[in-house]
Every structure is written in structure tokens, then in C-alpha cells.
Amino acid sequence: MLGVAPALLASFVQDVDRITDPKVRDMIKFGVKCARDPQSLTKEDDDSLRQVGFNQSEIMEIIAMSALAVYANIIADATQMDSDQMFDTV
Numbered sequence: 001m002l003g004v005a006p007a008l009l010a011s012f013v014q015d016v017d018r019i020t021d022p023k024v025r026d027m028i029k030f031g032v033k034c035a036r037d038p039q040s041l042t043k044e045d046d047d048s049l050r051q052v053g054f055n056q057s058e059i060m061e062i063i064a065m066s067a068l069a070v071y072a073n074i075i076a077d078a079t080q081m082d083s084d085q086m087f088d089t090v
Helices: 006-012 022-036 043-051 056-078 085-089
Strands: none
Touching: 022 043, 022 056, 043 056
């Protein structure tokens, strides 16, 4: 959806700050912050995404995808769902 290559996604697990593309790096950092501590998001977080080229629609998509990931994890945990093999390797 946001045009991130699968190989680059795999590198996120290691160290997000090593990502050289500022747009991708800031998107991931914002999404993690959104998922882990959404109450801490500030206007500066939004402004930093705009500075690297995101528009309001794209920012909303990042927020929605972060929320969906949290939701999916709650459902998986509450139902004691086994993880997919792909997630086990990551």
C-alpha cells in the first residue's frame, strides 16, 4: 500500500534507525509510536511526516494500519492463535 519493498521490511526487525530512506524510516517510527503509545503523539509527529512528504490521507493510512496491527494482535493473543511460519522466522 505504501510502497515498501519486502527486503526492506525484513531489515526493520533489526534496527529502524539504520533505514536510510527518511520517508520509510519516519513512517515506521510513527507507526510503532502510534501502536505502542498513541496518547503520546503530538503535532510535531504529524509535522515530521509532512516534512518527508506524507499527506493527510497517507498519515491516516499509517494510523489505520497501526490500529489494525494492534487489533489483530489482541485477537490472536485472546484466542491463543498460533503464529504463521513467516512470523516465526522474523
